[in-house]
Every structure is written in C-alpha cells, then in structure tokens.
Amino acid sequence: MMGMQVEAAQLFYEFRLDDHVPADHLLRRIDRFLDLESVRSELKPFYSSIGRPSIDPELMMRMLIVGYCMGIRSERRLCEEVHLNLAYRWFCRLGLDGKVPDHSTFSRNRHGRFRQSDILRHLFETVVERCLREGLVGGEGFAVDASLIAADANKQRSVPGEEWQVDADAGRAVREYLATLDDAAFGAASEVTPKFISQSDPAAQWTGAHKGHAFFAYATNYLIDTDNAVILDVEASRAIRQAEVGASRTMLDRTTERFGLTPQSLVADSAYGSAENLAWLVKQRGIAPHIPVFDKSNRTDGTLSRSDFVFDAEQDRYTCPEGKQLVQFHRTYATPRSGITKEGTRIYRASKRDCDGCALKPRCCPNTPARKIPRDIDEDARDVARALADTPAYERSRHRRKKVEMLFAHLKRILRLGRLRLRGPCGARDEFLLAATAQNLRKLAKLRPMSALA
Known part of the structure; x- marks a missing residue:
C-alpha cells in the first residue's frame, strides 16, 4: 500500500553539521588553505577599544569568499543562502543556530574599515603565499593581460566629456576618481578626454573595444605564473591600452617587492609591445619580453618599409x-x-x-x-623582442599565454563577474581582488586534492 511520511516527534536530536558536508565539497577543500588568523590583527587598529562588540570580521571574510567562489553576486542573496545552506554555515563557522549578519553590514565595513586597512589586498596576498608554499608557482615565466568588465553606469545618464564638471556634493565614486588622477592606471594614463563620462562613476571608461555597442567599463589586469596559472597580482584600471600597460608595471614591481619574484620572461599581446614598455622591461627590469612588437613602420602601399x-x-x-x-x-x-x-x-x-x-x-x-x-630611441629594445620571437621558448610562451584568457572566461562565466556591482576605482578594485582570491583558492582545491593528504 502507499506509504505516508509522519513527522517524528523526538524531543532531542543528535546532529553534527560536519557530517552533512560532503568530503569533496568545494568549500571543504578550500577551507584547508584559508588562513584568516591575521585578519583580526590587521583590522584591530580600525576598531574602537570600547562599546558593543562588532560582528566578527572573519565571519564577513568567509561569507564574501563563499559569495565569490560560488558566483553569488548579491550580498542580500548571499545572506539568505548562508542562512539556508548547511555547507555555507559550516564554512562560516556559524553552526545551526548562528545568526547571519544583515547585508547592510557589508556595505558599512566595505566603505570603512576594509578599505582603510586594505584588508582585501592582505587576504589576496595571503592566498598567494599559500600557493607559493604549495609549490604551484615556478617564478620563471609570467603572463599579463587585461579584460573588460562592464561598470554599473548608464549611458542615458552620462554627459559629453568636455561638458562634465565636478559637483560640489560629489559622491564617493567621484571623490575616488579625483584621487586617482595621478595614477598610471587611471588619470595619468592618457590626456585624452573621454567621449562620454558617467556622472555616477566618472572613472569608468566609455569604450567600444568589443566591436559592438559601446559601454562603460573597467579593466581587470592579471599577472599570472604560467606554470599553473596562479594569479600573482590583480589591478583595476581604465579600459584603455595605456592604463593597462601602467597597471602591468605596477603589478610586476609589487610582486617583486611583496614576494621577491622577478620573472625571466613576460608574455603578453601586442598591446604591451610599445617601444617604451619594451625598453622598461629589457633595460630597467632585465625581463625577456615574449611580446609581439607594436610597430606601424611596415608600409602597405607597395613602397619599401x-x-x-x-x-x-x-x-x-x-x-x-x-x-x-x-x-x-x-x-x-x-x-x-x-x-x-x-x-x-x-x-x-x-x-x-x-x-x-x-x-x-x-x-x-x-x-x-x-x-x-x-x-x-628605444628601438634596440624592439630589436631584442624581435630576436626572441624566433626562439622555441617564445613559441612555448605564446601557448601558455592562453591560460590568462581562460581565467577571464572562468571569471565571467563561472564566477559571473560580467558586470560590477560596486562603483568607483575602489569598488572595482575590491571586486577584482575578491574574485582573484576565489580563483586562486579554487586552483588550490583542484591541484591539491584531499586524497593527496591522506
């Protein structure tokens, strides 16, 4: 006969949250590599010594990692998912009865303590250090590239570039834009006035680089090690070539300073092949440029080049x-x-x-x-790049460069970062740092599986 489920009337239940999270769950594999011990020490100077205790910053960090690893773009939805999902609760150390913070908590901390302390950069570099300890970074060949991410800006609410003026009551995104006018990845990258400027996010670049409808965008710049495609650094910039080149130099210098890594060779596309950039790599940094030369000297009218x-x-x-x-x-x-x-x-x-x-x-x-x-005057650096283009090492590097493009595809399709939710240079930087952190954690979980520790 047909059975019927009857609710059990037990007074006590024995329930262990750890037993209900599969051994091969992504968050369980990631949790082994996540070290948040230093989060509190980094944030401690930004909290008051008196008053009511705040929400644990480690909890907010873990929730943000869940959101970016699992492609949950909305913080409101993230709070709902953490409340309902047992694996998310386990990863966030909430147990069964732990209270999930309100979504507005993230906004207050993101615009306050998180940016003042640069804790998201610290979190990203902590994960990179773990990749180094796990032997996933060779350190000999790096690749650099940029990809456009649509900004949270509307064309209908923009103004022509020459008509834009700073409002006396400028919002946070406008103040951040004004603070980056001397930055090589933003204002100092080009003196050309953009065709349109978004009044809500003036740092976003109006671009038609995708050969379709133009849109406002930022560029996320990745510097990766070509052995296992570990992201060594990430930088937000304007969506123009000069800004991306400036961001690549910043990332190379920061990687050398932070991790003591200087590559023997750097592979990139022709956007990075200007004489000035090649000279910086060859003469100032001693890096072999596996980069096509950006050269307009070849003639197409039949005359001698x-x-x-x-x-x-x-x-x-x-x-x-x-x-x-x-x-x-x-x-x-x-x-x-x-x-x-x-x-x-x-x-x-x-x-x-x-x-x-x-x-x-x-x-x-x-x-x-x-x-x-x-x-x-830097043509000799171009000659070095042209000579390298005929070597087997250059050919191998060109194939390895595809790894950075695969990371961008993963960023947009799996992690769903096709459009930014936050505005301003700081908002773009925060999102790109968290997404790169999530990608490195997923890389660790994939290349260092649980069975390897058994």
Missing part, C-alpha cells in the same frame, strides 16, 4: 637595398645636436643626390626628394 633597410648600430646609420647610407647629419655642427625629436625618435636621411639617380626611387620615396627613416 623600414625593415628593408639594414641598421648598423656601431656606425649609427641605415643602409638601403642599393647600398647607400642614411645618416642623421650630413654635416658637422659647431654645437653638437642630440637629433632626438619631440616624439622621441631620431631621423635618418639619405642624400638627395643618391636618391635622384636611384632605380628604386619609385618604390622607395616617390613623393619626397630623398628617403628618411624615423627610429625610436
């Missing part, structure tokens, strides 16, 4: 296909000249007499009396 001329560094001159010389100066000056233009180039010119009788003139300089070639 600069690559058809041979440069002699010792003699400081070019030689054309007909064997004629191109030099900076055809006479001696009483006061020596540097020969460097405002654009940071040296101009090498052929003799008009040589070009007039040359059979290649229609293919070389059909519209000018003589051929001239501009050479960047």
Whole structure:
C-alpha cells in the first residue's frame, strides 16, 4: 500500500553539521588553505577599544569568499543562502543556530574599515603565499593581460566629456576618481578626454573595444605564473591600452617587492609591445619580453618599409637595398645636436643626390626628394623582442599565454563577474581582488586534492 511520511516527534536530536558536508565539497577543500588568523590583527587598529562588540570580521571574510567562489553576486542573496545552506554555515563557522549578519553590514565595513586597512589586498596576498608554499608557482615565466568588465553606469545618464564638471556634493565614486588622477592606471594614463563620462562613476571608461555597442567599463589586469596559472597580482584600471600597460608595471614591481619574484620572461599581446614598455622591461627590469612588437613602420602601399633597410648600430646609420647610407647629419655642427625629436625618435636621411639617380626611387620615396627613416630611441629594445620571437621558448610562451584568457572566461562565466556591482576605482578594485582570491583558492582545491593528504 502507499506509504505516508509522519513527522517524528523526538524531543532531542543528535546532529553534527560536519557530517552533512560532503568530503569533496568545494568549500571543504578550500577551507584547508584559508588562513584568516591575521585578519583580526590587521583590522584591530580600525576598531574602537570600547562599546558593543562588532560582528566578527572573519565571519564577513568567509561569507564574501563563499559569495565569490560560488558566483553569488548579491550580498542580500548571499545572506539568505548562508542562512539556508548547511555547507555555507559550516564554512562560516556559524553552526545551526548562528545568526547571519544583515547585508547592510557589508556595505558599512566595505566603505570603512576594509578599505582603510586594505584588508582585501592582505587576504589576496595571503592566498598567494599559500600557493607559493604549495609549490604551484615556478617564478620563471609570467603572463599579463587585461579584460573588460562592464561598470554599473548608464549611458542615458552620462554627459559629453568636455561638458562634465565636478559637483560640489560629489559622491564617493567621484571623490575616488579625483584621487586617482595621478595614477598610471587611471588619470595619468592618457590626456585624452573621454567621449562620454558617467556622472555616477566618472572613472569608468566609455569604450567600444568589443566591436559592438559601446559601454562603460573597467579593466581587470592579471599577472599570472604560467606554470599553473596562479594569479600573482590583480589591478583595476581604465579600459584603455595605456592604463593597462601602467597597471602591468605596477603589478610586476609589487610582486617583486611583496614576494621577491622577478620573472625571466613576460608574455603578453601586442598591446604591451610599445617601444617604451619594451625598453622598461629589457633595460630597467632585465625581463625577456615574449611580446609581439607594436610597430606601424611596415608600409602597405607597395613602397619599401623600414625593415628593408639594414641598421648598423656601431656606425649609427641605415643602409638601403642599393647600398647607400642614411645618416642623421650630413654635416658637422659647431654645437653638437642630440637629433632626438619631440616624439622621441631620431631621423635618418639619405642624400638627395643618391636618391635622384636611384632605380628604386619609385618604390622607395616617390613623393619626397630623398628617403628618411624615423627610429625610436628605444628601438634596440624592439630589436631584442624581435630576436626572441624566433626562439622555441617564445613559441612555448605564446601557448601558455592562453591560460590568462581562460581565467577571464572562468571569471565571467563561472564566477559571473560580467558586470560590477560596486562603483568607483575602489569598488572595482575590491571586486577584482575578491574574485582573484576565489580563483586562486579554487586552483588550490583542484591541484591539491584531499586524497593527496591522506
């Protein structure tokens, strides 16, 4: 006959929360690598010594990690899920009767103590240190790249860039934007006025980089070790190439200072292949650039390009296909000249007499009396990058660069960070730090499974 469930009328129950969390649950595997002992010591100076005890900051850290690891984007929903889910309660050390804090608590602490103490950066670096101790970081080859994340900004409420003015009652996001005007990843990255500026989040960049509808966005910049795709640093920036290059330098310097890691080689796409950036890597940091050279000297109109001329560094001159010389100066000056233009180039010119009788003139300089070639003052760094492009190590690095792109795909599709919830440079930085922390924790759980400790 058909059975019917009857509610048991027991007076006492024996229930252990730990017994109801599967051994292979993601949060159980992550919990082994999470060390939050230093959270309280880092935050202690930002709490008063008197008054009512606050909510445990470790609880809020654990709840945020649950949210970013499990793709729960809303803090209100996060509180509901932690209240209902036994595994989340176990991870947050709440037990069965622990009270879940209100979602507004996160906002107050995020804009206050968390940012004043930079605790999210501390949490991220603590996880990176654990990756180092677990042997997941080789430290020889790094990769850097950036990906656009839509900002919480509306085009209909924006104004043309030249019409934007600072309001006397500017909000938090506007004040944060004004504080970053000298930052290489924001205001100092470019002097160009954006086409549109969001009044609620002026640091967000109006961009059409995805070849579709333009939108306001930030760029999340990752510096990873190419062995196991561990994220060594993350930085928020404007969604333009110059800002991303500035962010890459900041991350490389910070990784060296914080962890003592300087890579032998750095792999990136052509956006990082400018002469200035290559010179910074080669001359100042001693890093081999496995980066395509960003070069616009190749001509497409059928005339000879600069690559058809041979440069002699010792003699400081070019030689054309007909064997004629191109030099900076055809006479001696009483006061020596540097020969460097405002654009940071040296101009090498052929003799008009040589070009007039040359059979290649229609293919070389059909519209000018003589051929001239501009050479960047950091062209030697470009030559280093071009020479590396023919090596087997460069080819291996190009394949490994895909790992950073896979991290961005995971960030948007699995962790659901396709659009920011927080505004301003600090809001973008907080979200990117928490997401990168979650990705590193998931990486630890995957590469160091529970069975390996048995």
